[in-house]
Amino acid sequence: MRKITRKILTRLPTRYVATGVALIALLFAYGIIGSYIILGLGPIDSIYYAVITMTTVGYGDYIPDTGIEKLFATTLALGGVVLLAYVFNVILTNFQEKVGKYSKGVRKMNAIDKMDEYYILCGYGRVGKVVLEELIQRNQNVILIEKNEENSANIEENDSVVVINEDATENNLIAKLAGEKCQSVIISIGNDVTNLFIVLTVRETNPDAWIVSRCSKLENKSRLKRAGANKIVSPEIVGGKDLYYQSAKPHSLRLTVRHTSDEIYDEFEVISKHNCTLENIDYHIPGIETPLRRRIITKDLQDGKNFRDYLKSHPDAKKSLDNLYTMVNNLHSHVISGPDNTALELLIKDLEKKEEIIGKNLSDKEIAKITKKELEK
Structure with a gap:
């Protein structure tokens, strides 16, 4: 029963506090008027009797004698108990909710500050x-x-x-x-x-x-x-x-490079080292402006090791990949995203030591011109 009562109280809207206070005021007026008319008390004594009865204090200085007097006192006491308990519970519940939300909000802002x-x-x-x-x-x-x-x-x-x-x-x-x-x-x-x-x-x-x-x-x-x-x-x-x-565009780039299939893992080591993500690879077929795109989306070095081991254990797959690289003259582009521009700049410096970099953020049209010149050679 306690759990059910708490569940109900926690769902009570804040506006019910005002309603409860208004009902208490009406009950108080009922107590004063009833004390004056039914018990025959004076104005001050009527206010006094209404308060001590609603709050169930009951000092015993005014004792109802007749049936109607006892009925009046009973309804006033029960009404006071119910309404006062209701209002105080609603106020306490709303206070607890606000404190809880405030504490939760503080924890969230502290987490943001640490980012x-x-x-x-x-x-x-x-x-x-x-x-x-x-x-x-x-x-x-x-x-x-x-x-x-x-x-x-x-x-x-x-x-x-x-x-x-x-x-x-x-x-x-x-x-x-x-x-x-x-x-x-x-x-x-x-x-x-x-x-x-x-x-x-x-x-x-x-x-x-x-x-x-x-x-x-x-x-x-x-x-x-x-x-x-x-x-x-x-x-x-x-x-x-x-x-x-x-x-992510401010922290991503399209890097057009030239290297053989044997250097794939070495390249991915550099990408993973700088906490960058290899989004995709574009293979630029000479004479065709639109590249052949391969989605990757990984930064885990283990993925690179798995791919390297797979090529070693599957010579047919390695041969097919070599044919693809031969067809594009080892020229292809990587879309790489990173945590910030500094990481991307360091990545480029390391890649320059391992492979030929043709250009950064080149369009398909610009790369097509490069592959066309190679066809004309």
């Missing part, structure tokens, strides 16, 4: 879930802002993932978090008006922030751009994963 860098993700709907998975897969620190607590109830919070169940458009919350440590603000809410407001808020307080916003209606794309969004993505066209790729 060196982080991404802010606003909205945890169909698209937001995909973005969060992409960020977690790459061991990124994430602050998720989702006002609907039920939507994010199943997310496991830790040192790298903090969930804040508040409205991103209120209390200047997003403006406080989008500071120097913020890698990117990703807005994946389905309402373009809300997204626009968040973009304006972030851009006003942090002119250097990298903002990627979802756009549900293409006609609102220009508005979000003018408001200050660096990238606008329509998931209905390009899919939710591009929100992550666009947000």
